[in-house]
Amino acid sequence: DQQVKQNSPSLSVQEGRISILNCDYTNSMFDYFLWYKKYPAEGPTFLISISSIKDKNEDGRFTVFLNKSAKHLSLHIVPSQPGDSAVYFCAARSMAGTALIFGKGTTLSVSS
Amino acid sequence: DAGITQSPRHKVTETGTPVTLRCHQTENHRYMYWYRQDPGHGLRLIHYSYGVKDTDKGEVSDGYSVSRSKTEDFLLTLESATSSQTSVYFCAISGTGFPNEQFFGPGTRLTVL
Numbered sequence: 001d002q003q004v005k006q007n008s009p010s011l012s013v014q015e016g017r018i019s020i021l022n023c024d025y026t027n028s029m030f031d032y033f034l035w036y037k038k039y040p041a042e043g044p045t046f047l048i049s050i051s052s053i054k055d056k057n058e059d060g061r062f063t064v065f066l067n068k069s070a071k072h073l074s075l076h077i078v079p080s081q082p083g084d085s086a087v088y089f090c091a092a093r094s095m096a097g098t099a100l101i102f103g104k105g106t107t108l109s110v111s112s
Numbered sequence: 113d114a115g116i117t118q119s120p121r122h123k124v125t126e127t128g129t130p131v132t133l134r135c136h137q138t139e140n141h142r143y144m145y146w147y148r149q150d151p152g153h154g155l156r157l158i159h160y161s162y163g164v165k166d167t168d169k170g171e172v173s174d175g176y177s178v179s180r181s182k183t184e185d186f187l188l189t190l191e192s193a194t195s196s197q198t199s200v201y202f203c204a205i206s207g208t209g210f211p212n213e214q215f216f217g218p219g220t221r222l223t224v225l
Contacts, residue, residue: 104152
């Protein structure tokens with residue numbers, strides 16, 4: 001049973017527009033959520049995170065929103081740039097452990 | 113960038129042979145992890161370590177063993193490789209701070225024929 005779900009395998013956006021990547025989770029024990037970005041032939045790189053005690057965290061063009069009641073988080077990228085084209089993974093960690101549980105990823109394509 | 117290296121970066125082997133992948137870190141981080149990435153599955157945890165000689169199983173540990181005799185090295189062994197273990201393997205590290213983001217190595221592409 002998948003605890004972290006990214007239901008959209010792919011997303012295409014034009015340069016300058018907003019990209020919204022979504023993630024749903026089922027385990028209410030998750031207390032920390034992260035987004036990773038992955039380019040082909042490279043390891044994932046940490047992008048942004050949010051604690052369950054917050055509902056929003058911003059870092060430059062990237063904002064993550066958390067809706068605990070809906071068990072949903074989203075990553076907003078504004079404005080989108082061609083260099084943002086990559087696979088984005090949502091991940092969650094439960095308070096009981098240190099390991100992360102990842103979603104299957106969403107491939108973002110930003111066209112110029 | 114976190115100092116994480118993986119070796120080898122690419123390997124082709126035959127079914128039934130043992131394979132060992134190495135992860136080396138220069139950050140002196142306590143936690144180390146092995147993940148595999150497969151199409152349609154994202155990243156799945158195989159094993160992790162929370163200190164020298166301290167390891168635990170992850171979601172997909174069957175067919176894999178690990179060892180950590182030094183803080184900087186975490187080895188993943190496929191005792192008898194199978195075609196289902198063809199994958200890209202990523203090592204990750206994290207420190208003890210709360211919360212602790214994980215930093216990933218460049219990956220090892222393993223093909224089992």
